Amino acid sequence: MPELPDLEIFAENLDKRFRNKVLEQVEIKLAKSLNVALAELKVNLEGQELKSLTRNGLAISLQFKNHAVLTVDLMSSGKINVLRSSDVTAVNLINLYFKGGDVLAVTDPKDLSVFKLNPIQATVPDALSKEMTFEYLSSMLLDNKKQIKKVLLDQKIIRGIGHAYADEILWYAEISPFSIAGKIPANQIKKLQKTIKYVLLDAIKQIKKLSTEQVAAEMHDFLLIHNPGKEKSPTGRVIKTRSKAGMMTYYTDEQVLWS
DNA sequence: GCTCCTGTTGCTAC
DNA sequence: GGTAGCAACAGGAG
Structure with a gap:
């Protein structure tokens, strides 16, 4: 469930808490969650x-x-927890015991989260990076026959957009999620590029207002469209839903379908 | 028309 | 709700 804005805040909070601390011990529940042998990780x-x-x-x-790097990918169901070593009862997917007694743990009811030691550096731009320009986005959409939402979700094109914010972004940009990427005109792509940054940065601001210590994601009420609790968009249009493979897309008729 | 080839979509298991 | 992997399907080239 955590998407970019939540992860941004978790990272800030966890950085404050764990920076400069020594990792004393690593525990892993499942070998398949890790890209190397546990012994190598240790x-x-x-x-x-x-x-x-x-x-x-x-x-x-x-x-x-x-210079070693460990990445934590929470996938759709993982959660980060910070606890004291004396309170560690269960074997979590991963337990990172730091000197001083704080433990960074990941729990995951579906065991989908993955951890990687020194993964190959991605050259794909992060959604909030300087490299995520209009020119870059245009080049990725050119002649692309996929639906725009699929493109936004594709981590090999842009890193950081999940289902919830893809729907929010496309509503703000007034583009139907089912539009064919290559058919979207340049001025709309420009709007989309700005909207990606605006929606994500605004969400970070909103979450900061809610809580400063947060490391666990919740359903956010400020989501205007991708939000089961809402029936209408801020402009009063009915929010429609369409599900595929269990994933829900939220949209309204305000969004133009380019096809 | 048909077959091969390729890209896309839909679905499932983790 | 994230990803890989694969089957099913669609469309174009030959």
Whole structure:
């Protein structure tokens, strides 16, 4: 459930709490959650000091002072927890025990979360990065026959947009999620590019207002369209839904279908 | 018309 | 709700 804005705030809060602390011990519940053997992870990380913790696309990235990197991808069902080592009862998907007694743990009812040691650096621009320009977005949409929502969700094109914010962004940009990407005119792509940044940055602001300590995602009431609690858009139009493979798309008739 | 090839969509298991 | 993987399907080239 956590998307970019939540992850951005988690990363800020976790960075404050764990930066410069020494990781003493790593526990993993399932071997399949990890891209290397547990022994290799331990050799690389145990005893190392955390340099910084940042958000990177839809993942959280822990950079250690020995240049080792551990990424945490919560997928759709993972949750980050901070607790004291004395309170660790269950074997979580991952437990990172830091010197001083704080533990960074990931719980996940579906065990979908994945952890990677030193993953290959992605060259795909983050949704909030400088590289996410109009020119870049246009080049990715050119001759693209996929539906625009699929393109926005594709982490190999833009990193950081999930279902909820894709719907919000497309509503603000007045583009139907079912529009064919390559058919969207340049002025609309320009609007879309600005909207991506606006919606995500605004969401970060709103979450900060709600809570400063947060490390766990909740359903956000400020979502205007991708929100089961709302029946109408701010302009009074009925919000429609369409589901495919269990995933729900929320939209209204205000959004132009380019096809 | 048909077959091969390719890209896209839909669905499932993690 | 995120991703990989694969089956099903659609459309174009030959």
